[in-house]
Amino acid sequence: MRRLNAGEEHSTSEDTNQGHSKQEFNDRYASILLSYLYQQVSSRQDAEDLLLEVFVAALNNEKLLHFSDEQQLAWLRRVARNKVIDQYRHAAVLSLLPLEQVQETSDDELTPERRVMQREQYEHLYRSIEQLSPLEQQLIRLRYGNGLRLVEIADILNKPDGTVRKLLARTLHKLRTGYEQQEKGGRL
Numbered sequence: 001m002r003r004l005n006a007g008e009e010h011s012t013s014e015d016t017n018q019g020h021s022k023q024e025f026n027d028r029y030a031s032i033l034l035s036y037l038y039q040q041v042s043s044r045q046d047a048e049d050l051l052l053e054v055f056v057a058a059l060n061n062e063k064l065l066h067f068s069d070e071q072q073l074a075w076l077r078r079v080a081r082n083k084v085i086d087q088y089r090h091a092a093v094l095s096l097l098p099l100e101q102v103q104e105t106s107d108d109e110l111t112p113e114r115r116v117m118q119r120e121q122y123e124h125l126y127r128s129i130e131q132l133s134p135l136e137q138q139l140i141r142l143r144y145g146n147g148l149r150l151v152e153i154a155d156i157l158n159k160p161d162g163t164v165r166k167l168l169a170r171t172l173h174k175l176r177t178g179y180e181q182q183e184k185g186g187r188l
Helices: 002-040 044-060 062-066 069-095 099-105 112-130 134-145 150-157 161-187
Strands: none
Touching: 002 044, 002 069, 002 150, 044 069, 062 069, 069 134, 069 150, 112 134, 112 161, 134 150, 134 161, 150 161
16 A cells, blocks of 8 residues: 555656646747747737647647757747648638629629629639649738738748749749630630
8 A cells, every 4th residue: 555655646746747847848938939920920819829739739749848958949830830831721711712702792883794704704813823833822822812921921931032032923923824824715
């Protein structure tokens, strides 16, 4: 009986130490990660939600506590970056309106002919966007769907600003060319 109690005390002591180390872990990295996340998303609430998701992922990774401080921070930053990207991907999907809703929300002064033309233009645009690579689609959604600046997009994609600027220019040219081909093909 004495051994059982000693084992229980040891287990309780170990749990308390793990609780303290997890609290210290959270305290050590919370402000760093929160400031990064707040720069990447539109609101403090979103940043706090993402921070919570990052720490949940950290709790699920038992090996993380055995990493050095630099390795822990690198791992947490990578997870935070991925959570931001996931959020923007989710928001981009929600920001694309179905064509029926676009027609309903269009200007009431449009004539039926203009509405049909506008709907066809949207269809051509969506088809042209679908022809882009996943990276190019993401770039279009981040820039025009979410209204992010090139610097913010560069941080999300982990690419230099100049590379993102050139990639956007090429993507827009490719999209414009694809759109024009869709228009010519649709009218013939």
